Amino acid sequence: MKIAIIGAGFGGMAAAYDLLKAGHRVVLYEAAEHVGGLASGFKEPHWEWSVERFYHHWFATDHHMLGLIRELGWEDQVLFPRPYTVLLHNGKWYPFDSILQALLFPGLGWGVDKVRFGLVGLYLRLTNNWRPLEKVTAEAWMLKWAGKRVYEKMWRPLLVGKFGPYYRQVPMSWFWARLKARTTRLGTFEGGFQRFADLFAERLREMGAEIRLSTPVTRIERDQASGLRVTERSGAETFERVLVTVSPAAMARLVPSLPKDYLQGLLALKSMGAVVMVLSLKHRLSEEGYYWFNLPKEAGYPFLALVEHTNFVPPEKFGGEHIVYAGDYLEEGHEYFSLSEGELLERFLPALRRFNPAFERAWVNKVWVFKTKYAQPVPQVNHSRHIPPIQTPIEGLYFASMSQVYPWDRGTNYAVEIGRRAARLMLGGSDR
Ligand SMILES: Cc1cc2nc3c(=O)[nH]c(=O)nc-3n(C[C@H](O)[C@H](O)[C@H](O)COP(=O)(O)OP(=O)(O)OC[C@H]3O[C@@H](n4cnc5c(N)ncnc54)[C@H](O)[C@@H]3O)c2cc1C
Secondary structure (H helix, E strand, O other), X not given: OEEEEEOOOHHHHHHHHHHHHOOOEEEEEOOOOOOOHHXXXXXXXXXXXXXXXXXXXXXXXXXXHHHHHHHHOOHHHEEOOOOOEEEEEOOEEEEOOOHHHXXXXXXXXXXXXXXXXXXXXXXXXXXXXXXXHHHOEHHHHHHHHOOHHHHHHHHHHHHHHHHHHHHHHOEHHHHHHHHHHOOOOEEEEOOOHHHHHHHHHHHHHHOOOEEEOOOOEEEEEEEOOOEEEEEEXXXXXXXXXXXXXXXXXXHHXXXXXXXXXXXXXXXXXXXXXXXXXXXXXXXXXXXXXXXXXXXXXXXXXXXXXXXXXXXXXXXXXXXXXXXXXXXXXXXXXXXXXXXXXXXXXXXXXXXXXXXXOOOOHHHEEEEEEEEEEEEEEEOOOOHHHHOOOOEOOOOOEEEOOHHHOOOOOOXXXXXXXXXXXXXXXXXXOOOO
């Protein structure tokens, strides 16, 4: 078969891999000038490694991703250091990413709240039955089982940070998936995610794939006589099968001829965008060497997370520079999307002194800002009933996006999983 895949992120590339293995001809269309999608990276000429545009790491439970890397023969290039995630309490940072540290965290006192926190965490780690949990909001469930103090101190800030105005609508199943899949050790690829994406693209080319970079697709339609016509700026080409891996809103724009029900289902899916600033600094910011700072909105930081990448990957990989991310999940109309790099820097810089009082502007070598309108799907109560099927009502046309990996939260691991699931369906198999 002749197959087109729209998008050369990890979902599209994983699908291409299986379709090529099965002997089909695959053309990947990619709007950007590079592969890797949301997990792509960039590199200064004197850096040994690339830096992800949006902070990225793997968990030790990312079996689909790690399994694919093993199949490709590159498992010796996966690194799993042990960086530290911290939480703020009374103006001080406390490590908070293992059961032991959670038990030692002073923010919950030493009484019944800590016990409830521990029991709820244990239950969520042990149960596999997420279905009843999607019938209730995370807020209602947590208030009932973990109690007001635990919810307000620990879990509400996380929900508010990720989902902004939608935080009260998110089902408990999202929380279950989050706690289930997290590990303290975090992984990356030797050279950065972009090196892995480039190696993967190279392997696909060797297997016969054609990857058309800087080629945004503008329309997909079914032509009864010849198949599915994929149109881009310089022309159109027809395929027997097409897999689209863009956002639901972009899918609706690309294929307006989809039946009304399916289109409405796509447009009803909610998501948050993200704005992330990457700074190269002359000195280390976190003196304690922490990697990930969770920042509660009430503490008045102009961003949600501060991530010192070079406390995860050593600064020697970046010519001795210290790489820091400051990022936030935001609704589409948020003013950060329209601020220039300079304006955003003015907002963000004063907050850096809160991580290190010695910080001053002269520490900054260079700044980059990355923005995406589609960063984090927002699940709703009973979300499993609202996920659009991978196989669309148009014959031969398939759709696989971050919004369909529920109950799991988005991640490259699940992009690989849904990409491979879509490939199985396209080959006439089942989607399980
Ligand atoms: C802020 C942030 C932090 C994250 N952190 C992590 C993390 O720590 N670990 C992790 O595993 N995951 C993380 N993720 C999620 C991860 O990046 C995604 O789940 C994954 O990359 C999605 O892959 P995909 O192939 O489904 O989609 P994408 O990567 O979005 O790929 C879709 C591709 O389609 C292309 N495209 C769009 N429109 C067109 C068009 N019209 N024509 C042609 N091409 C088009 C895009 O350019 C893109 O390359 C994070 C994401 C964000 C935003």
